[in-house]
Amino acid sequence: MKHLIFLLACIFLLNAQEIEKEENQTELTFDWLLTLNKGIKRDFYVNEYLQKDISSEDSLKALSLVDNLTNEMFFNFAKAFKHDETLAVAQCMQMDTRYLVDSYADCIVIGLSLEEATTLSSIDIDLIVQKTREKYPTFVKKLKVISSSIPFTKLIISKKDDFYDIYLNVDSNFRTKYFNYKLPKRTFLKIFIDKNKFDKFIAISLTNEKLKKVHNSLLEVDDSLLNHNSSFLLALNSLNDNNLNSAYIYLENAISKTKDKKTIDKYLFWKYYITKDEDILENLSNSINLNLYSTLANELLAKPLLDDSFLESLDPFDILTNDYDSSRIALLYAIAKIKSKFDANKISKNFEVGIMQLKTSLLRTISTNLNERYSSFSQFNMENSIKYANIHLNNLENLFKDPIYLFLAYEGNIKLLNKSKENIFKSDDLFKSLQKLEYVSNIEKEYLKDFILYYYYFYNKLTKKEKLTLSSIFENQLELDQKLND
Structure with a gap:
């Protein structure tokens, strides 16, 4: 443990030296950009540079340094470059769907996604088809599928790649309303050939509880060539059909396809749910990997709270959050742990920065206020990052009180917040609530589960009040879901 604390202290010292070096840099210049190595860090500062009052020539030189061009960088470049055609492309990409309908063919195809198209009226779709049919026949063919009187009948006779392009990319509500049918055998065999896209098809279909008829098409799928996540979702699908034997087989297959201990623990926990074999629960409670499932196993066995010595203790973080209450400190800690792993220099691919991983657009707004x-x-200064994150959370608390919903709002995850209003965890049974969480986290790469875990441990480490249980977190969610729907 001493070695771990020493290592963390060294990491923080190195981060602090790097931050101090950058804070001493007073001006963002092209010459300074040239001193940076290729990668996310340079891309971030190029994006910042493009938002300065620079010449067209300087913006073009800066663009040449970019490793991975994002939409945000392109939009900022277009403004700085001041070239009519480039600006037109950027404007089409950003244009509201309502105005795209009245635009020209090139702009429509640049700016209109299939997801957006499915929110348009049939009259608007017809108008777009008229404008784009000669120049973009492939685009029009897909529009005709979604605008037909019975889209599913057109979908199932589409070529395999067109089927996937449409099914995987339409709006979720549209998919539920128009594609919730049992797949004909011929269509199933056609799309099953592409295992990678079929994995995506399973992930999108089986995590949407409203697609019941599609679920029935997937009850006896041969998962031998599918990934472990597909096998797991097929197991949950079999559970919903009350076929415990099939669910058990799918879980065994899922376990055999991965070596990740955390993932295996998840599958073992669901094996316990099927078998009620307490040996599985006992082994999980002693797992070398601390995760939501090993913690749940301890709770179900009524064991004391696991040792929390794994929680990093960084003096600067502890000092800067000392004036906050336990719930807010736990919230800040869990976000910092998940989003940056306490790396004050962290820059994400979406240009979220610092220990609290905030977008620079938000940081600019808070700075102005x-x-x-x-x-x-x-913005890589830890004190600034925590201060601004706390202000952001104060604003979000006007809308959301529960830590899980606050985290989703902090993430800017509007889709999941909307799902929350549809009873994201609502169930009278812990396992059913957990199953709903599996569907959500399946899309969001386990972020939500990790947040729950670290919030739970850190809150319990700090609080002088009654300790949290994971069950109580789910129970609070049920109460909140009810309030959101009243």
């Missing part, structure tokens, strides 16, 4: 000068270099 505080009458503070925004600097591209100061």
Whole structure:
């Protein structure tokens, strides 16, 4: 443990030295960009540079340094470059769907996704078809599928690649309304050939509880060439059909396809649910991997709270959050742990920065509201990052009180917040609630589960009040779901 604390202290010291070096940099110049190595860090500062008052020539030179061009960078480049055609492309990409309908063919195809198209009226779709049919026949063919009187009949006779392009990319509500039918055998065999896309088909279909008829098409799928996640979702699908034997086989297959201990623990927990074999639960409670499932196993066995010595203790973080209550500190801790792993220099591919991983657009807004000068270099300062994150959470608390919903709002995850209003965890049974969580986290790469876990442990480490249980977290969610729907 001493070695771990020493290592964390060294990491923090190195981070602090790097932050101080950048904070001493007073001006973001092209010459300074040239000193940076290729990668996310340079891309981030190029994006910041493009938002300065620079010439077209400088914006073009800056663009040449980019490793991975994002939409955000392209939009900022287009504004700085001031080239009519480039600006037109950027404007089409950003244009509201309502205005795209009245635009020209090239702009429509650039800016209109299939997801957006499915929210349009049939009259609007017809107008778009008229404008684009000669120049973009492939685009029009897909529009005709979604605008037909019975879209499913057109979908199932489409070529395999067109089937996937449409099914996987339409709006979720549209998919539920128009594609919730049992697949004909011929269509099933056609799309089953592409195992990678079929894995995506399973992930999208089986995590939407409203697609009941599609689920029935997937009850006896041969999963031998599918990935472990597909086998797991097929197991849950069999559970919903009350076929415990089939669910058990799918779980065994899922376990055999991965070596990740955390993932295996998840599958073992669901094996316990099927078999009620307490030996599985006992083994899980002693897992070398601390995760939601090993913690749940301890709770179900009525064992004391697991040792929390794994929680990193960083003096600067502890000092900066000392004035907050236990719930807020736990919330900040869990976000920092998951989003940045306490790396104050962290820059995500979406240009979220610092220990609290906030978007620079939000940081600029908060800086303005505080009458503070925004600097591209100061946002990696831990004190600034925590202060701004706390202000952001204060604003979000006007809408959401529960930590899980606050986290989703902090993430800017509007889709999941909307799902929350549809009873994301609502069930009278812990396992049914957990199953709903599996569907959500299946899309969101386990972020939500990890947040619940770290919030739970850190809150219990800090609080002088009654300790949290994982069951109580789910129970609180049930109460909140009810309030959202009243």
